[in-house]
Amino acid sequence: MSAVRRPATDRRLFIGIAVARYRAFAVLWGVALGLVACVAPPDQRLAQAGADFNDTALSADDIRVVDWNIKKAQAAEWTGSRGRATVVELFREADLVTLQEVCAPVADGSLRERLAAAQLSGVFAASFSAPVLGCGSGRATGVLTASRVAPIRRTALVSQHREFGLTPKISLATTYPIADRKQRLLVINAHLLNFEWLTLDDYSDQLAAIGAVLQKHTGPIVLAGDMNSRNAWRTRLLETIVDQAGLRAVFDANDQARTRAVIGGNKPLDHIYYRGLSITTPGRIGAEAATEVSDHNSLSVRFAYP
Template sequence: MLKSRYSPVESLKIMGHAPNQVMGPNIELLLWNVFKCKKKGWLEDFKTLTCDKDLILLQEAILNSPFDIDFKKSLQHQWMMARSFKNVKTNIVTGVKTGSTVAAQQHYFSVSKYSEPVSQTKKMLLATLYPLPTLGQSLLVVNSHLINFVSFEKFRAHLDQVFHTLENHNGPILLAGDFNTWNGKRLRYFNQLAMSFSLEEVKMDRKPRLNHLFQHLDHIYFRGLEVVNAHVHTNIHSSDHYPISLSLHTLNPVAIK
């Protein structure tokens, strides 16, 4: 059996500084799988896309690279990275990373129960909680990268784990990430769970990609918020995923069950 070049490093890293006290009422969000920052021009695109964003949700983010300085010294965002695995040759750590203009009240991260084949790597979710302008209201944000190249049963186990983080939150929710929904069975199960939590999917004009089997892997689901505008940046080619920008507005508090 071949030895994997990856080793587990399941932990959380916090960087940067958040200048604001509450999230909203207007929220600008960016969702992007950054492909481990491998492609030329990534940093320039990243800076352009994130300069006006309140929330930034990245998958396949990295640590222990020359890009670290842009996160560690940030005065615009607090950055939390849930680290999943490390390349033992390069020392590069990979995981999901959430940036916010408001410091998180609480945070939680969890790694998938099962590993992906060959690489034997696991995938991560990161949940963060932010105060809203209405006293006592908080926004739960769950940034996820779902396990891939496994049976539906293992995929389902990881998705159940993601939705478990929503169970005790009665307020607004944003659930977003790369969910690897490249077949109908996976997507149907995802939508079934979303409906049970009263989540709606953000609708947007897409441009399918051949390397994603012409299926959409990146999704944003919400509850207790109003979607103002959504845009897929099909002109950005510094990743194998297109970035998605989303404008949201908080609603008056309602009892959400």
């Protein structure tokens, strides 16, 4: 039986579609390579943000923690009166502030002023710098942990993988003395990968690195940040890591005031976990997304170390 020959017009259409797809792929690949070339590691991974630290140790009786993804201080109301009032209120009585999506240099701009007004200094951990992605203009983006107490140890935890093969995420582990106590408080300010590249192991690998730090510490712990735990799979991985380290969640997963993903799931993104501490004032969820001060609502809670 002779083979059925494809009409010439069909062959031309098929070839045209294939060529168009190849060209589109080539363009996208070229753009991706261009973006990769623009993403660079920061000149300095860790830097102090602000003046010298004022205190020598945290109070065991009252440790107020604030966690917040500030959207690079670029939200519509950040620089307005509403934004200023929100940040002043959040930072006013804070002992520890964990911020994500912070732009360097922190020594410039409104964030520095608001930290200084609350007498807070911090450690900034830079993830990457790029003229297009992140904070733009070659400025590094990363996380910042602020306090009035100088950390006795600080470690940057850079993700092994990159989102879409382009940008890494960074977390920051800092350790603080507690007044009249031998134990030290470990604080991990975590910003986890939001998207995988070639494998679903990217997120779990970053969590495993954080889990290893949690497991080594024998004292009290606060783990806070934007975990990008947007779906059930990611949430299960996160809960496994914190359960293994004996941590508990401050906030109810069903609280609808918590920031959730726009795409890819409907689970809460931001968390505060703790171990070896007691909650003295219930956790509070801000309303910064609704007031356009950021695209994430802040989380805050008061602890004591027994």
